[in-house]
Amino acid sequence: MERFTISLSDELAANFDAWIQARGYVNRSEAVRDLLRKEIESERLTSDQATHCVASFSYVYNHHERRLAERLTQLQHDAHDLVVCSTHVHLDHHECLESLFLRGETQAVRGFVERISAESGVRHSAVNWVPANLAATDLHTHFHPLT
Structure with missing residues (x-):
């Protein structure tokens, strides 16, 4: 598994943590993985890359x-x-x-x-x-x- 670090403003980090808690995620990593999967698949569908x-x-x-x-x-x-x-x-x-x-x-x-x-x-x-x-x-x- 590859790791990377991102920087967020205090306000964005607090909003993200509230979003994570409201949806029942255990940690930030799982939430970011789901967001990335959703965005990548959405792009694949709209650009006809998903057959x-x-x-x-x-x-x-x-x-x-x-x-x-x-x-x-x-x-x-x-x-x-x-x-x-x-x-x-x-x-x-x-x-x-x-x-x-x-x-x-x-x-x-x-x-x-x-x-x-x-x-x-x-x-x-x-x-x-x-x-x-x-x-x-x-x-x-x-x-x-x-x-």
Whole structure:
């Protein structure tokens, strides 16, 4: 393991220590390692260096929008290789929330997320990219067709 030293202002060190304590870290080193991993993986995902990913994707839409629910369902069926599962929640008389768990090639997942988000009637959307080391063979282990 390689060691290095950093200097922080007293104020930044106090804020960092409070942040560490609030999240339950045992020490500064583990907190810094997690922050570095998160930043590096985030950069890999945004620069298309991560060939595969997992993600949680949520969006709110008006279910009264003409044929929107049908279009969204069709898009999910078309991307059955990316969509691991979905959850549908009725927020009120008009609005629904869907959350999808996705995994696959990063470019394909990103394209799917962008396509859903761009649908007329989708009000809000957010994606959470989750770093994961996936081999190409791991991507289809969740699907077991009936025989």
